[in-house]
Amino acid sequence: MADNILDAFKEDQSKTVIDTDRKMRVGIIGTGWIADAHIKSYLNQPDVELVAGADLIPGKAAAFFAKHGVEGVKTDYASHKEMLDDESLHLDAVSICTYNRQHAEPAIYALNKGVNVLLEKPFTVTLDEAIEVMRAEKASGKVLSIGFQPRLDANMKKIKEIVESGELGTIYYIQTGGGRRRGIPTPFGTTFIEDETAGLGALADIGCYSLDMVLNAIGYPKPLTVSGYKSAFFGTDPNYSNYVKTGHPEYAKKFGVDDFAAAFIRLEGDIIVDFRISWAMNMDTAGDTLILGTKGGLRIPSTECWNGTVGGAMKVYHEIAGSQVCTEIPVITMKGPSLFDRKIRTFLDACKTGAPAPVPSSQILYNQAILDGIAKSAELGREIEIEIPEI
């Protein structure tokens, strides 16, 4: 009851006034699965004109806009380059919705053309690519935001608020990750599982979210060292149950990434992150996220598959006058726009006002450095130091 009364005073983002005098001319690069979510959210913005779309597959972009009932969009481009070279478009911004291996190149090309970029997660595949994108961002002065919409969930924000409140004291250990029992993402083909398109598997696909949840909460300290592991026992098995169910045993031969990864990461400030992530494993969960501090510990129930929020009520374990107690943090039910609408809106607002990117590359650089470090350490079979060059 009390919550209902207080909720009535909370800001309803759907009532935020949007300056419609200045329309944003937007293009979409890559018109596959996630581009659906982008276009739906752009169509909910009164100050957006969708002017162009490009996909490597001939006819795919045209069919995409037709499916969404959007007319008058130019789509006769063989790739992102032709679209971005078309000066008649006067593009203000692009969403880059391409597979992971095609994140860096279109992002650099767009920034070099002076176009603001909303780049889907993960940032890139390698740390080197992320550095190159950030150099282009710096030279352009344009907005680059990385597509981590779970950041905009009120429960995710609550994690950061709890840490920043000091209730947990000094943070020294974090366990995080997530896990699907059978969830290799192949419903729309093989772009998530082939090395030449995805580059990394579960590690980057959902691992980047788990890392962002905790690293954002503690202020993104610099990663120092990592000992990583990755495997692919399920994805490479033609008898993997979901391949059999969907009649695609040949996917096993195409599988060139990881379906499970784990790591032990040291961060600046003497903080340890114990991480594991899975698309497929013989276990129901890879465990809840735990943040241990000198005054309190936070348990964040895991979700089976990342959907941008917590898997249940969070709990703070602490001590009051010598008694060990546990305080439950109720799950916050979000009202108003979807997380994707918020992701698109906050990006557009940053482009229009010159405000910082909602999910800045300077933070996600450390996320990417860890993913890259895990992959490299796993290949070498030993711990490595994470070295991040100057941008």
Ligand SMILES: NC(=O)c1ccc[n+]([C@@H]2O[C@H](COP(=O)([O-])OP(=O)(O)OC[C@H]3O[C@@H](n4cnc5c(N)ncnc54)[C@H](O)[C@@H]3O)[C@@H](O)[C@H]2O)c1
């Ligand atoms: N934020 C989220 O919730 C979320 C959810 C799913 C996927 N994603 C991310 O979105 C990205 C795309 O995923 P998807 O499922 O849409 O993949 P997809 O394979 O369905 O679509 C990608 C499309 O990009 C096109 N493409 C690739 N390179 C291109 C280029 N240079 N120019 C033009 N078109 C190009 C491909 O032909 C393909 O049609 C991935 O990096 C994934 O991690 C994010």
